[in-house]
Amino acid sequence: MDDNLFIGTPSEETKVGSLQRLKSESSLEKLERGVEVGVQILGGIKSALAEAKDNAEIASWIKSISKLQGKARPTPCIVGVVGSTGAGKSSVLNAVLDEECLVPTNCMRACTAVITEIAYNSWEEDTNKYRAEIHFISSEEWRDELQVLLQDLFDPQGRLEGDHANPDSEAGIAYSKIRAVYPSITRAHLMESKVTANGLTEDPSVRSMLGTTKHISALDAKSLLDQLRQFIDSKEKARDNNREHEAMEFWPLIKVVKIFVRTPLLESGLVLVDLPGVQDANAARSAVAAKYIERCTGLWVVAPITRAVDDKSAQNLMGPSFKRQLQLDGTFANVTVICSKTDDIRVKEAIENLPEGKQIHQIRKEAHALEAQSEEIQAELSEVEERVKTLGRLIESHDREIDNIEGVVRLAGEDDDVLISSPQGSEKRRPRTIALKSRKRNKRSLESGSDDSSTEDGDESPDSDYEEKQETLKKSKAVQRLEGLKLERRAFREEKRTKEEELKPLRKKLRKAKAETRRLHRQAKSKCIRFRNQYSRPAIQQQFADGIKELDQDNASQRDEANFDPTEDQRDYGQIAAQLPVFCVSSRAYQNMTMESDREEAVSGFPSLEDTEIPALQRHAVDQTRCARVAACRMFLNDLGTYLTSLMLRVTTADNPLKLTVDIRQQELNFLQTTMQTLEQQLKESTEKAMTECRQLLDTSILSKFAPATRVASDTAPVTVESWGRPKNEGGLPFMTYRATCVRNGVFKGKHGLKDFNEELSDPFKKQFARGWELVFSETIPKQLDSLVEALAQELEAFHIRMQGRAEIRVSLSFQLVAQPIKSHQHSVRNTTAVKDLVKLVPRKANRELSSVVANSMTRAYDYCSQESGRGCFKRMKEFTGDHIKDTGHTMFDSAAKDAASRLTSLLDKIDKKLRKTNATILKRIKSDYNSLVADDNVLKDLSTARGNIHSLLSEADEEFEKVMRLQAPGTGDNVSDPTAAMSVGDGEIAEAPVGKIKHEAGELSNSQPTSQVKAEEDVEMSD
Template identity: 40%
Template sequence: MRETTLDEGNEQDLAHLDRNIRRIIELQDPAILEAGAARAMQILESFKHTFINCATSRPNVEVTPWTETIATLIPQAQRKRTVIGVVGNTGAGKSSVINAMLNEERLVPTNCMRACTAVVTEISWNNSDEASSKYRAEIEFISPEDWEKELSVLMQEFSSENGTLSHEVQDPNSDAGVAWAKFHAVYPSVRKDALHETTIPDLMLDNSVRSVLGTTKQIHMSHPGSFYIELQKYVDSKEKVSKKDKSKSRTKASSPKTEYWPLIKVVKIYTKSSALSTGAVIVDLPGVHDSNAARAAVAEGYMKQCTGLWIVAPINRAVDDKAAKTLLGDSFKRQLKYDGGFSSVTFICSKTDDISITEAIDSLELDGEIAELEQQSGSYDEQIEQIHRRIKELEESQQVYKLAMESLAEKIETWETLHERLQDGEPVYAPITPLKKRKNTSSDKRPLKRQELQQNFDGEVSDSDDEVSDSDGEVQFQGERLVLSELDVRNKLKELREAKRNARQESTKMQSAIDDLGPQIGTLQTEKGKIRAEMSRICIAGRNLYSKSAIRQDFAAGIREIDQENAAEADEDSFDPDEEMRDYEQVAKSLPVFCVSSRAYQKMCGRMQKDDNVHGFTSVEETEIPQLQIHCQKLTEAGRIQTSRTFLTGFLQLLITFRLWTSENSPDLKLTEKDKQQHLKFLERRMEELKTGFDDSVHNCVKQVKSEVRLQISDRFPELVNDAIEAAPATAGAWGQKDQGGLMWASYKAVVRRAGVFHSTAAGKRDFNSDLVEPIMKRLATGWERTFQRRLPETLNNHIDDLDKLLGKAHKAIEARVRSTGIGLANLSVLRTRLPNYKDGFKAYGVDLVNEMKEIQREANRDFTPCIVDMMRDAYNICAAQNGPGSFKRMKEHMISHVVDARHTMFRKAVQKVEEDLEAMSKTLQKRMEAKASEIFRNMNRDYTCALGNQPTRVLSNEEREMKSATRQILRGIDAQFEPIANGDLSSSKEPVHNSTEGHGGTDDSGQVSFEQADKETNNVPRVLREKSRSFNQAYVEDSMDDDE
């Protein structure tokens, strides 16, 4: 058998260049894919350094095309952020849930007395390895211009017409009260009686305010406690409280300090929590029903970015209040419908430890499961009661012995005195002995046992010669007095001392018995506590199970309602209520619901030491916080897989290009010049046909996109505009009519002061602009969702399939030619290996294209309302300026008049703006498709011409030959580097990789996150949780990838 030469072995290494990389690409494990991407980044660095070194030492060698290609590929490895918005009413416990999920006792502000999440808070992975920066924060303050505008609105809100403070501020829940609280937080030294002398320019000159506006405050701490305290100085909405002077009883008022939360635009926290290590970004948004609507634009901006939306509600209200169905309101659910965001929702029931066992047993019908435990608990109660009764009896008897000892001590003292008199030679007599002493009308109420004990130790009760008198109906008999001898006295003393000693012994025995019974009570109470804890556990688990089912059904019912409402609005004639617009049973099943107890989790993790233990949980898994942490990581997996696959596919294509470039490209056959020209012309024709096919596919795809948009959306605009025009006067009129759901004067004016949008404490969130455009939004919703969630993704995916077919057809034709002529046959196998790479690249490109389309449409569907705001601004300003008697009437009249006059123009402008957005979307997609088609064509043309062109070998310079040799040397070892990773061994890919986000808190302006440093912390997650996460998420990722494709 012929031995394989070194060169042949090297060629075999190059022939299998893609073997292990392709194995990695086909896997569904994001950790393995990212490990492969990290290794690929290191290899690219090797290539780059090789090319740069060659260019440095040999200026005649051209390396720019290769270094530029590498520079273009490297950023594709950066992990994209997965933004998760967390919303919930005040008191829902969302901040506590976030803290528990981050494994921190306190990071996001919490307060048991009030709502303190007054600012939008973004929490993401901290890339810093500095010990002093383990916890970091960036506090961005609003601009001076924005604060000046808001200050003007606030002062109008709480000021009366004469410039003094309105009496409504006395109610802290009124709109004026909320505005004053916000103003007073920033300017605590401004007195109420001095408001009429205060001007906005003066307020803007305040040093404490001016010094922070438009700036970003940085916080770096190594310890969470000190970090939290420092952060609280800025973000907590305090309430002024008085402090007690420790040295005096009188109250000492604390000096007023400026609070900064009203001035904050957003707070960004960076922490090394394993839940965030895979790229998740948690955004804690102000309560959706809170009176404070600050930073609305920032919150809306995050909502557009959200990959996931977590709704938090206390479990004891989540089901009863139909929170899954009603919490966010119809307008919010409609926005989710436009965005295709129903699948992004996760429902979190908080405070599962807050439960009444009695109520849970009754409402959940748990009598059967609890009966035996209740019987055991009752048995323990009975035993404890018996022991308490026995202890009480012993204590009563012990008290009798103690009384007897006191009595005996007195008698001993008396007889000792008699003994002393007798020794002095005096005659002594026996003390008077009472034969009977009682009230005529009463009887001794002491227990029989106690009476007997008392009688055993009672003797003489008098040691004097005093006369005994009758009084108060008492009768006393006196015995005959006897002269005592010394023997009598000694015997009596011996008798009394013996009796006292016996009483003491009996008392000691009883105390010992009491001491023995005490621990028995403790043991029984411990056992009873275990029983009660098990009862709580069963009740909590039962309520969790019921709540999850009910919430899922409520959520699906809410989606069905809005689907049917919008369908009926869109086309009432053809609307069929029995026709299901989607699989609502699947919608219910696919809603992730977690029933969590952050308190129980924190206690079981050793935190919150000052709090009492939480019963009803035997493991941290029962708190469901670990499952929520896994879910948080899971939400990033589809994006991580897609990013890594796209990068590795591009990397593999580049390797094959290097392989072809470095191969010895000597002519395979001795051909005539005519044969060579014919062969080259054949390749050129096929490449030209491929380019034409690509161009036609792009053209047809864009044409189909525009057609779908026109058919489902644009063609309906005239009808929808007319509906909005007709409805507008009645809509505007209803704003001021209380019986039609309208507002009182104060709330109405608060709304117009804020350009038509305000979250009133009395009337909830009101948005005049959305009300006006609602006829368009409601009737367009179904067609919009159909277009952007189904029709256009299908159209774009068809385009991707066309590209793949065209490429396969071109390769097949070229392969047939090569086999018939023999020209380039040696490189044909290398080119064939590129076909799967192109197919993978097409899939990744298709996913990116659909995602880009969806991001653009998210912006477009929000552009109806801003046009309404612009057209209504004059009306809002005029209405806000109305004062004095009759002002409310004038406000309403002017509002209706303006709406009637402006309605035709503003609705047409609104739809025109959206049409322009959709046209721009088509152009953007067209440019993207053309660029991608051109890129694919260039790469194919280069590779096929290089491999099959049968070009005469050009004499290479020594420098070029050395660079190719160095490149081939790197190529030979690549497959072996990926083999351990393909086999699941991630230890070989732990070296950090160059990343543009380093030193910027884990994110850059493009919203991307580095994964290499984060993976170090991922290893800190308990192994059992990592294994659970992998198995738990496998099906989810596969489904996600299928959907993306």
């Protein structure tokens, strides 16, 4: 189909081909600029239609424009960041964001307890670059938390647990947490009065915070963090009884902290979430963390490189349960492993572990040789320097002695004797000379000045330790002595000059040797770092693939142990390993090289910023948003093209209606109705066929597996429950941990790690269908839907061909306008984002509910164990839980199966409904457009002013998209993101907004609550 379309009279040619070409553009920068231009064009059209907004059809158009503008908002890409304590997670986030201290990094308890979401700051009203929201848990959530803490602190009889003074015990942790919020509560208070969860919740200072959100802002990151500290800081004060005057701490009450910053990295819709752990001790935070994990489009696993390979710390962060969740979610491909602290390396140990023949060994030999050479040069240099110093002292000594003798000789007569004093035993001693008159004339001594005589008290001159030698000479002898001293001084000066000349090349040679040694050491360290990175990367990738393989083998053996063949791979594990992104980064080196603040000494081993791998990680973060951004832009531009073309059609037919006789018009309307009915039936049949096949896939791969899964899980559950109560040396749990887990409805994270009774019970159930679940929702159903949309697109093309055969309407200038949207409708069915999001997110919710059903079924056992006390209580707890699982196990898993089946069949019903709605919307638009052409039914005929304004806007629109197409990508000459460009529209000028402004003005991205990724398919209708 020709891209050159016309409106108005034949002499008024207006192309819209640029917009059509832009939809196929691969440049994200151009696509996003095109979206910005499109939003502004829609704004101009809305203004042009405003004068006729009382007309029902025009009002519908204006509403459609608003919906379409809303689609311009960026699709959020949530990346969860997990890592163990001390992994350097916060430092990595700061470096990636090009910040020094946006995320706290100082090992406070709060740093590992509070979920932190970091998103783009799109509030134009706030001039501050940084702002934050501190969301506090509700009164109900804090009351529930207090009830759990008090159950840890008191036994069922209300007695204070004896180990509450132990900070590592469950009771001690509960005691510390309560006192953090209520500092006036002491042990005596707890023992003397009845403390209740309701009473503590109603404390005025606490109640005023619960359920609220605190807003703060700052011009710089440090100021924002300083303000945040008063809420998130855990002071870890001594546990004494004198805390009445201490301020309460807020961190136990915080659900999530949201930080917003204006930075290009986040402007694209990227949201980084620092997740301390999915199973937080606080139930509210745990639920929030689980929600984020469910919605994440990317997951960064951070582990120190010093432990990442040997200790498998990155692998251990993703335990069997976590990997099972990734499998059910179909998100193995979303994982990124970040090995942190690559600057932390012991070069000597690293070199010793390197194989012989590596270049680094030669570098090390060269460095050692240079060090030896430097020592030799240093020894020679020291010897020369010492001689120069000695000569300097000799010259100084001679200068003084010469001065003194010259003074005495000058004052003495020809026959006078001269008394000369010189130091004994050392060149350093200051000589003294005294001139004497003739003995015939009463001897008169001429003393030298004070500088050559005794020193002041406290003077540490070495002269005080030596005696002086005095001798009396004739004046002639003194003159001879003087000449001799001058000759010696001249010789000393000449030697000193010679030695000083020798110093310059020696020092230069030493500096060069030391500089080369340092360079070699830096090179050696750099090569060690690179070698470790190159070694770690494939090792971690292989560990990840091996973990998935173990998971698959476990699933296969559980499903059919008799036919399980461990040599038969269920997927390409080599490809999985190769596709896992692994970054070996040094946040410290990156920040040291990029930030001008006072820092520690330079970090060696990184010749360039790229060697820190932080820039590569930043690009990876942007790339994780790219696919979603490109898809969202193309969808918006496609809908925009459909809308503008329909609007062009109405403007054109209002000015130049199709000239048909009454009979011919009726014939064409009848043909249109028949053809539309045929198209509607074809779309319906194709959709029904595809959905039937999807239901068969679901039943074969998942639903049919629920019955055997229920049997297996029911048989396994008693053994699992029995294992919890075994002696500790056999893998069982201590009494306090067992009880604390029951108090928390089966999930507890304490000093012994995470314990999840519900997941352990449901895991054998999930294993029976995990692989089938992953394949159905990651591959088979998406492929089936892809086949469907291709069939729908072909049927739309067939409709277009049938309409092209109508000679009476094909000759109209407007026919191309009415036919053009067919391509857009084909694009719409190919890009059913809402359906794709449903296929991703609903199964994630469904598989998580399996554990929730188990937890609800176990509530009676958990409640019993929470209240049991006294002699033999542990035995009774274990017996009751064992009896409960035997009695209710089958019913429990049957309920879980039915719940999952209901959710999954409901998912297909929703997909069916959305597809039918998409079909209906397309049919409605096509019918509306053709009716506008054939039936001469056009509301714009009576709105000449609005029609003229719209005509002007549309006349300019495609030129603006042509400008976008002419722009070049960054780095090729033109500035794609020039915010100063203006777009001429109609009678006035509409200034183009800066990049990013329009992307966020349609709605806040995650500024008040976690943003759902399920975006309903919105209809853009021209008429009812």
